[in-house]
Amino acid sequence: xxxxxxxxxxxxxxxxxxxxxxxxxxxxxxxxxxxxxxxxxxxxxxxxxxxxxxxxxxxxxxxxxxxxxxxxxxxxxxxxxxxxxxxxxxxxxxxxxxxxxxxxxxxxxxxxxxx
Amino acid sequence: xxxxxxxxxxxxxxxxxxxxxxxxxxxxxxxxxxxxxxxxxxxxxxxxxxxxxxxxxxxxxxxxxxxxxxxxxxxxxxxxxxxxxxxxxxxxxxxxxxxxxxxxxxxxxxxxxx
Numbered sequence: 674x675x676x677x678x679x680x681x682x683x684x685x686x687x688x689x690x691x692x693x694x695x696x697x698x699x700x701x702x703x704x705x706x707x708x709x710x711x712x713x714x715x716x717x718x719x720x721x722x723x724x725x726x727x728x729x730x731x732x733x734x735x736x737x738x739x740x741x742x743x744x745x746x747x748x749x750x751x752x753x754x755x756x757x758x759x760x761x762x763x764x765x766x767x768x769x770x771x772x773x774x775x776x777x778x779x780x781x782x783x784x785x786x787x788x
Numbered sequence: 789x790x791x792x793x794x795x796x797x798x799x800x801x802x803x804x805x806x807x808x809x810x811x812x813x814x815x816x817x818x819x820x821x822x823x824x825x826x827x828x829x830x831x832x833x834x835x836x837x838x839x840x841x842x843x844x845x846x847x848x849x850x851x852x853x854x855x856x857x858x859x860x861x862x863x864x865x866x867x868x869x870x871x872x873x874x875x876x877x878x879x880x881x882x883x884x885x886x887x888x889x890x891x892x893x894x895x896x897x898x899x900x901x902x
Contacts, residue, residue: 715895717891775836778831
């Protein structure tokens, strides 16, 4: 079945450092790929998405490129801020099923950014 | 309106109680979902409703009973829960049947079973 593997955390960085969170996936067909962010005590927010190979998703300074050849969707940001401290989930949605779609999550990566 | 609204935000219930979680969206999304999230873990899918019909039940115990009264509302009825059911319960919706554009999640109901 489908699966998502994220780099293990926690990740601790200083403000303005460069961020990479690795994500690789296994899926049949051509999944859509997502990064979700969860701030403490809140639900998940869609950070960015890519729906086909070589698409680049971007939002709030974060970027990720859908790489079919390496089955990867790594999250990057050039200069992190304290407010970026959160848990980041990589996820995929498989080809449309009979009805409703299933979102498969990675284990999540806790990011802490220190001033 | 681009939100999914969940009520209540916090709920404490005894093991003999009956309670309900509510979820509402007005984005015209036709698929709605219930997820359960334990601390420091990813969300786990419980139920999927598509066009107001239950399409996926991930072998969830019968003490959890979902209901979709109309295309904007989703309920989760709780009865005779166990302490291990304490978790964050997340509702989500997506456009059409495909998750190609991603889900919109609510902020969740934090449930404590005592």
